[in-house]
Amino acid sequence: MASKTLWVIIFSLVITNCVTIGYFTSKNQGQGAIPVSSSDDEQNEVIATIGEETITRDQWMNKLEEQFGQETLKELVNLHVVEELAEKYEITVSDEIIQRELAVYKSMYNSLDEEQFGNEQNWEQQIRYSILLEELLTRDASVSEEEIKKFYDSNKELYDIDETFHLSHIIVKSEKEANMVIEELNGGSSFEALALEVSTDEFTANQGGDIGFISTNNEYVPGAYLEEASSLDKGEWSGAIKVDTGYAVIMLHEKIEGKAYTYDDVKSQIRRQIALEQMEGSVSVDPLWDEIGVTWFYENK
Incomplete structure (x- = not known):
């Protein structure tokens, strides 16, 4: 095997x-002990x-x-x-x-x-x-x-462990909408609630925008996500990121350093x-x- x-x-x-x-x-x-009777x-x-x-x-x-x-x-x-x-x-x-x-x-x-x-x-x-x-x-x-x-x-x-980021994202149609999302986040709104409410990515919106753990060799997410994530601290979100389907805002939950x-x-x-x-x-x-x-x-x- x-x-x-x-x-x-x-x-x-x-x-x-x-x-x-x-x-x-x-x-x-x-x-x-586990109760056995009632x-x-x-x-x-x-x-x-x-x-x-x-x-x-x-x-x-x-x-x-x-x-x-x-x-x-x-x-x-x-x-x-x-x-x-x-x-x-x-x-x-x-x-x-x-x-x-x-x-x-x-x-x-x-x-x-x-x-x-x-x-x-x-x-x-x-x-x-x-x-x-x-x-x-x-x-x-x-x-x-x-x-x-x-x-x-x-x-x-x-x-050999690649540098890995646990990310969530919110995708909207325009840069203006992305900036509105950022304003609401800066005002104290929940990232998960906003993802569920406004994100056009229906699959991840139902998970509060969570896209899981993404390593630097992942080919299925925009390269801009990884570039932006590397400059974020835990709990921080990005500015508006241009993607194929509009604009995205990402948030970093956790960063795992690469190691051999x-x-x-x-x-x-x-x-x-x-x-x-x-x-x-x-x-x-x-x-x-x-x-x-x-x-x-x-x-x-």
Whole structure:
């Protein structure tokens, strides 16, 4: 399997589980134990009325469990399995490694909008979870220094991060309209609200103008965006920019500096990647369940 293909597969696994893991982690940290029962009044509470028919909270919760219960419980079990085994084997992940991988993801993918993928804290939690899982699955794998160095030398472009900007834009038909947008922004108006109200780019207007993370080698945005973004500070917006469909105003959310990671920076990641390539089957927590001993509600269903 080509290295870039494996990289994309691993990244896709992160996307698939990001919101779920972030949700459970935040819930567990903020609320402690998960409630397992409720009063009869709560169960019989009417939460929707359709004509003469009603839907109770109990009916709603039963339907949720029927459709999502097994999958959701399994995600929660997986989280605890990985955390407990990581503690057992004294496997940790530094903030430096988490931030490096987050920067790589941002620079490679342009659609990391908050609505679809959750906030950055959830991303950090999921990256940590994924690295712990990979370390657990590959802890007994034998990968030579020579293999790791050869992979690095053959795939250095994977570890060269281009300067990247997280941008939003508002597109209008004329320079006069663009200047009016700038006046409203200077007066305290919300960029997201203005994008939704006046931007002619319907696709991004619904996202508050967010166009994601744009690297300097991106060919799908106007070059003027990148030139202008390089001179902006976080939270600042540009002047009117001439584009094919009219005029644009952009805002910078975040700037990621370009960097070429050294062999020592990514050695452990490459070791895991090679070991995962050698594994049979998919990257999964399932093999760890027997080791730690898991019993659960759906076991005999």
